[in-house]
Amino acid sequence: MSGKRILLGVCGSIAAYKSATLVRLLLKEGADVQVVMTEDATTLITPLTLSTLSKRPVLKDFATPDGQWNNHVSLAEWADLLLIAPVSANTLAKMANGFCDNLLTTTYLSAKCPVAVAPAMDLDMWHHHSTQRNIEQAKQDGVTVIHTTGRQYISCDSRPHHRAHRSCQVYQQSFLW
Numbered sequence: 001m002s003g004k005r006i007l008l009g010v011c012g013s014i015a016a017y018k019s020a021t022l023v024r025l026l027l028k029e030g031a032d033v034q035v036v037m038t039e040d041a042t043t044l045i046t047p048l049t050l051s052t053l054s055k056r057p058v059l060k061d062f063a064t065p066d067g068q069w070n071n072h073v074s075l076a077e078w079a080d081l082l083l084i085a086p087v088s089a090n091t092l093a094k095m096a097n098g099f100c101d102n103l104l105t106t107t108y109l110s111a112k113c114p115v116a117v118a119p120a121m122d123l124d125m126w127h128h129h130s131t132q133r134n135i136e137q138a139k140q141d142g143v144t145v146i147h148t149t150g151r152q153y154i155s156c157d158s159r160p161h162h163r164a165h166r167s168c169q170v171y172q173q174s175f176l177w
């Protein structure tokens with residue numbers, strides 16, 4: 001993991017808070033982590049938290065306020081691995097269908113490095129035909145899907161009903177690339 005450049009995509013899943021631990025674990029092993037968030041992810045965990053932990057400015061928009069372009073092609077070229085954890089049902093659907101309306105999905109379309117996603121959503125969303133179709137499509141497109149082992153609680157819902165990985169599960173999987 002030492003010296004590996006990980007582009008960490010964070011989406012608007014309630015499991016977004018786990019990305020803070022994931023950044024810490026990856027950095028501890030010597031990886032260089034650049035975080036790219038979706039707009040909705042920023043309502044669930046602040047960019048300030050992730051930029052502080054990753055020691056890099058968090059990217060979200062195509063352009064910075066002072067008119068610089070966050071070049072998605074360069075970002076994709078920089079990465080040894082694009083790891084989207086958590087991936088929301090929405091972003092997964094965009095990936096499966098080639099939508100590229102934000103920096104993260106546009107970077108995904110440009111990526112030639114390995115891509116892995118860790119889906120996190122409640123079981124109803126997960127089992128929906130469209131999500132399952134999108135998962136299959138993403139796999140066919142070469143994306144590795146990191147599945148949870150066991151049922152993890154990530155919401156205030158008391159039922160064991162909400163899929164998300166422990167940060168360390170995703171972290172361990174990221175050693176495979």
Ligand SMILES: Cc1cc2nc3c(=O)[nH]c(=O)nc-3n(C[C@H](O)[C@H](O)[C@H](O)COP(=O)(O)O)c2cc1C
Nearest residue numbers: 011012013014015038040041088089090091120121
């Ligand atoms: C509090 C809250 C929790 C959410 N949790 C999830 C979730 O765990 N998984 C998911 O796929 N969507 C979840 N959503 C819905 C997504 O945020 C929504 O679909 C959003 O459009 C995702 O955008 P993004 O894919 O650009 O990040 C949640 C929304 C809110 C407000």
